[in-house]
Amino acid sequence: MTSPARKSRPGPRRALTEEEILEATLNLLDEGGMKAASIRGIAARVGVAPNAVYTYFPDKAAVVQAIVEHLLGQVDHAVFADRDVPWRQRIEALALELRERLTAHPGAVNLTIGGPMNGPHALALNERLMGILVDTGLTPGDAAKAAYLLIVYVFGSIALEVAESGETHRLPPEAERIAARQTGFSAIPTETHPLSAAAAGTMAGYISTEQYIWGLRKVLDGITAGPISEADTSKAFAG
Amino acid sequence: MTSPARKSRPGPRRALTEEEILEATLNLLDEGGMKAASIRGIAARVGVAPNAVYTYFPDKAAVVQAIVEHLLGQVDHAVFADRDVPWRQRIEALALELRERLTAHPGAVNLTIGGPMNGPHALALNERLMGILVDTGLTPGDAAKAAYLLIVYVFGSIALEVAESGETHRLPPEAERIAARQTGFSAIPTETHPLSAAAAGTMAGYISTEQYIWGLRKVLDGITAGPISEADTSKAFAG
DNA sequence: ACCTGAACACCGTTCAAGT
DNA sequence: ACCTGAACACCGTTCAAGT
Numbered sequence: 255m256t257s258p259a260r261k262s263r264p265g266p267r268r269a270l271t272e273e274e275i276l277e278a279t280l281n282l283l284d285e286g287g288m289k290a291a292s293i294r295g296i297a298a299r300v301g302v303a304p305n306a307v308y309t310y311f312p313d314k315a316a317v318v319q320a321i322v323e324h325l326l327g328q329v330d331h332a333v334f335a336d337r338d339v340p341w342r343q344r345i346e347a348l349a350l351e352l353r354e355r356l357t358a359h360p361g362a363v364n365l366t367i368g369g370p371m372n373g374p375h376a377l378a379l380n381e382r383l384m385g386i387l388v389d390t391g392l393t394p395g396d397a398a399k400a401a402y403l404l405i406v407y408v409f410g411s412i413a414l415e416v417a418e419s420g421e422t423h424r425l426p427p428e429a430e431r432i433a434a435r436q437t438g439f440s441a442i443p444t445e446t447h448p449l450s451a452a453a454a455g456t457m458a459g460y461i462s463t464e465q466y467i468w469g470l471r472k473v474l475d476g477i478t479a480g481p482i483s484e485a486d487t488s489k490a491f492a493g
Numbered sequence: 494m495t496s497p498a499r500k501s502r503p504g505p506r507r508a509l510t511e512e513e514i515l516e517a518t519l520n521l522l523d524e525g526g527m528k529a530a531s532i533r534g535i536a537a538r539v540g541v542a543p544n545a546v547y548t549y550f551p552d553k554a555a556v557v558q559a560i561v562e563h564l565l566g567q568v569d570h571a572v573f574a575d576r577d578v579p580w581r582q583r584i585e586a587l588a589l590e591l592r593e594r595l596t597a598h599p600g601a602v603n604l605t606i607g608g609p610m611n612g613p614h615a616l617a618l619n620e621r622l623m624g625i626l627v628d629t630g631l632t633p634g635d636a637a638k639a640a641y642l643l644i645v646y647v648f649g650s651i652a653l654e655v656a657e658s659g660e661t662h663r664l665p666p667e668a669e670r671i672a673a674r675q676t677g678f679s680a681i682p683t684e685t686h687p688l689s690a691a692a693a694g695t696m697a698g699y700i701s702t703e704q705y706i707w708g709l710r711k712v713l714d715g716i717t718a719g720p721i722s723e724a725d726t727s728k729a730f731a732g
Numbered sequence: 733a734c735c736t737g738a739a740c741a742c743c744g745t746t747c748a749a750g751t
Numbered sequence: 752a753c754c755t756g757a758a759c760a761c762c763g764t765t766c767a768a769g770t
Contacts, residue, residue, distance in 0.1 A: 531761085531762065531763080532762080532763060532764085533761085533762070533763080543762095543763085543764090544763095544764075544765080544766095547763095547764075547765090552763080552764080553763065553764090
């Protein structure tokens with residue numbers, strides 16, 4: 255899929271590929287979470303001795319890092335590459351695509367925001383996002399600031415969304431998850447937390463696609479509300 | 494500190510308190526990261542057998558959950574409780590206080606966004622934040638949406654900031670961390686990533702307090718840019 | 733009720749040895 | 752160069768036993 259061609263290597267035939275190991279790890283992650291994605295478990299899944307994995311990756315941290323890159327490499331750039339599409343739509347498409355790819359593997363989400371995102375695919379995404387923003391007339395510097403704000407929003411949203419489901423390794427349908435939150439929030443006592451209790455219904459919907467896009471648009475509104483180099487501190491709500 | 498009085502319990506004198514265990518865990522976390530904060534390590538630190546910890550917490554997940562709550566309980570509500578202070582300032586104070594408390598324990602940040610934030614202290618913070626927003630005239634429902642957007646921004650920023658430093662358990666001074674990023678980003682090839690390369694300087698500053706507040710203000714701008722229930726999709730940059 | 737010693741079923745990683 | 756068997760130093764957790 256991502257590998258164009260297997261590089262030929264010296265020595266005896268390789269039993270495995272880095273790809274195969276990553277795919278096995280992802281499967282284990284989806285089935286049993288971080289606990290199941292052990293070096294020993296991975297080795298068993300691909301049919302080698304535990305220490306054979308160290309032929310492909312120096313340590314477990316490297317496997318984790320590679321998983322993150324693998325996942326970021328799966329995002330389909332085509333859905334937001336078209337420069338004729340309005341820029342807000344392009345960014346929304348990017349945000350939705352990223353959310354879809356990452357929530358498909360809940361166990362991997364924490365790994366993504368848990369380490370530095372400086373791999374080639376992460377960089378490519380940053381470049382793409384900046385490209386969309388530069389297309390609107392922003393300088394690279396301003397585009398970088400706006401891009402980071404968007405990245406914080408996207409990854410923060412996804413992380414909180416996945417975290418909310420606890421140790422579930424496959425996310426239930428959105429409606430189910432919202433219903434579960436609704437039930438949980440109904441227990442908030444009105445006496446001590448009147449506002450949270452009053453807004454329990456809204457809070458249950460935090461994890462919905464609708465609110466995800468709503469928040470993204472608010473962030474975009476903020477970005478376009480004034481010059482990037484400044485942020486308004488005087489305004490107040492009309493009400 | 495947080496415990497007003499030790500509840501008296503039956504049975505032989507307790508050797509420990511939940512508080513003592515959490516403090517020990519936090520110390521281990523600061524010294525050696527998640528790896529060092531093992532049940533066995535904690536037990537050794539407080540001077541009991543490993544399994545004695547299970548008298549206080551049912552399992553390790555409960556210790557982790559308690560750590561998160563412990564940390565959220567440390568935020569000083571006084572710095573943003575004053576209703577005479579302009580609401581934007583109050584939210585900035587809240588955001589800065591939260592960042593200070595969490596970045597003080599980098600190893601715990603991942604735990605915070607890694608699980609559901611539904612403890613009493615988390616709820617209290619949500620209630621406070623909603624209170625500030627309701628003070629501006631928002632309905633509880635709209636305040637909830639705005640509050641979540643802010644929470645996503647704050648925790649997302651902190652998570653990405655801490656993650657960027659990798660396995661460091663005590664964050665170096667901000668200037669040092671930015672300098673390290675600067676060095677790393679200077680390696681971005683202009684040919685393949687022209688925009689990222691051009692904005693390397695800006696990108697290095699992502700983790701600065703200045704950009705943290707800048708982003709927060711942009712989010713606040715977005716919240717005030719129009720009615721909460723909608724988000725502008727028509728606007729485009731002037732340039 | 734709280735703590736201990738001992739054990740169980742795991743980890744990640746290393747090392748010497750085989751091909 | 753790649754893989755294996757065996758071992759090392761760890762984990763979280765449970766259980767029977769002591770006070």
